Amino acid sequence: MSPKELMISRYEAFVRKDWEYLSQTALHQSIEELSQPSNIEWLKLEVLDAYDNIVEFKAYYRESGIVGVLHERSTFLQVNGEWKYGDGELFKTKIERNEPCPCGSGRKFKRCCA
Numbered sequence: 001m002s003p004k005e006l007m008i009s010r011y012e013a014f015v016r017k018d019w020e021y022l023s024q025t026a027l028h029q030s031i032e033e034l035s036q037p038s039n040i041e042w043l044k045l046e047v048l049d050a051y052d053n054i055v056e057f058k059a060y061y062r063e064s065g066i067v068g069v070l071h072e073r074s075t076f077l078q079v080n081g082e083w084k085y086g087d088g089e090l091f092k093t094k095i096e097r098n099e100p101c102p103c104g105s106g107r108k109f110k111r112c113c114a
């Protein structure tokens, strides 16, 4: 699995709350830490860039009724031939008011979940 494929599989694991998989595929994430109660519902993933051991993505979510975006550049490291999630650098990115709403309604964000 490439870092990009691993990143996508980890997003899918977040959607189904598969803390065991997430912990196994990361260097520093314990099941206890990952499984903290939260109201987050993941809506959509966009992979923006992937090269070497770096994957940049936006993951859209709804938390307590508010729709937001997590924009991160993740670093993956190889351990015994397998890629693991190392850490990530976060960007302060907002959802543009005119972009398609991440909830998938087909309407502009400003006319939907903003």
Ligand SMILES: [Zn+2]
Binding pocket: 101, 102, 103, 104, 105, 109, 112, 113, 114
């Ligand atoms: Zn919406």
